[in-house]
Amino acid sequence: MRFLLYDAIEEIGKGKYIKGYKTFSLSDESLRGHFGETAWVPGVLFIESMAQLLGWLVIFSHDFSISAVMTLVENVKIPSRLRPGFRAEIQGEILSTSKRDSLGCCRMYVDGEMIASVERIIYVHSRSADSGQLLNLFRYYGGMVDRA
Amino acid sequence: MRYLLVDRILEYRSGERIRGIKNVAMSEDFLEFHFPGNPIMPGVLLIEALAQLAGWLEAVSSDFSRWFLITAVKKCNFYGFVLPGDRVELEVAAKQDEGSPLMRCSGICSVEGRKKVKVDFEGELVPLSSIENVEDQRRFFKILTREFSLS
Numbered sequence: 001m002r003f004l005l006y007d008a009i010e011e012i013g014k015g016k017y018i019k020g021y022k023t024f025s026l027s028d029e030s031l032r033g034h035f036g037e038t039a040w041v042p043g044v045l046f047i048e049s050m051a052q053l054l055g056w057l058v059i060f061s062h063d064f065s066i067s068a069v070m071t072l073v074e075n076v077k078i079p080s081r082l083r084p085g086f087r088a089e090i091q092g093e094i095l096s097t098s099k100r101d102s103l104g105c106c107r108m109y110v111d112g113e114m115i116a117s118v119e120r121i122i123y124v125h126s127r128s129a130d131s132g133q134l135l136n137l138f139r140y141y142g143g144m145v146d147r148a
Numbered sequence: 149m150r151y152l153l154v155d156r157i158l159e160y161r162s163g164e165r166i167r168g169i170k171n172v173a174m175s176e177d178f179l180e181f182h183f184p185g186n187p188i189m190p191g192v193l194l195i196e197a198l199a200q201l202a203g204w205l206e207a208v209s210s211d212f213s214r215w216f217l218i219t220a221v222k223k224c225n226f227y228g229f230v231l232p233g234d235r236v237e238l239e240v241a242a243k244q245d246e247g248s249p250l251m252r253c254s255g256i257c258s259v260e261g262r263k264k265v266k267v268d269f270e271g272e273l274v275p276l277s278s279i280e281n282v283e284d285q286r287r288f289f290k291i292l293t294r295e296f297s298l299s
Contacts (some may be wrong), residue, residue, distance in 0.1 A: 076221035
């Protein structure tokens, strides 16, 4: 299982917002055991989807000079009974950011209906990041070669 | 990867609390990308470990008629990294209002006595037979609690 919980970044606005999507497939490794008699996408993976996408927004907004470490999530709603075979839109926003940390929120939608949300995510910035490596990862993972 | 985030159940009190273990191995698939060159156990999978432990608590408390599915996280603090080689101690305390279909839980993950994650979460209770083979789950619970025999 490649622990990448989004498929592409579609739009990004420095210091402001990010949009992307994740397709949930019946072939996902996470469904081996979740569950034996039915396939429901594990709810915590929606938190990871939102956290990964918003994390890129934080890194992008600081010109790849930092990496972002999630330290808090608050007021999170996640679905418990979604069968795979759908595409979820992910929309994240930065609410505030400083040199040391960033605060954001994020939502996920399927066919226009909100299926998951997190009101507050806090990331602490780590300055030990390798900017060149982060930029390469963003190009590969995000699929936005011309934007990076 | 089999999506099983609890390796062992140490003790439980029906309807109240449960303690277990998750061992983090360098061979775990998710460490390859979380993060490249810096393997760190994903925090949400520690929440999942606690949610699965809550599932086992509900299962054993209901004679394997129900399971717990997480639907909300009220608050979760991540205090430090969990790394390959760590033995994560998991603790969940559960509370259910009389007649409510919801269960509220608080959980802690710690490594060598140091708190790594603290989370308040809640979820719904579903019939176990709708998602798993009940007899298989009974057998698996005995493996987790080491009550099984090979005979």
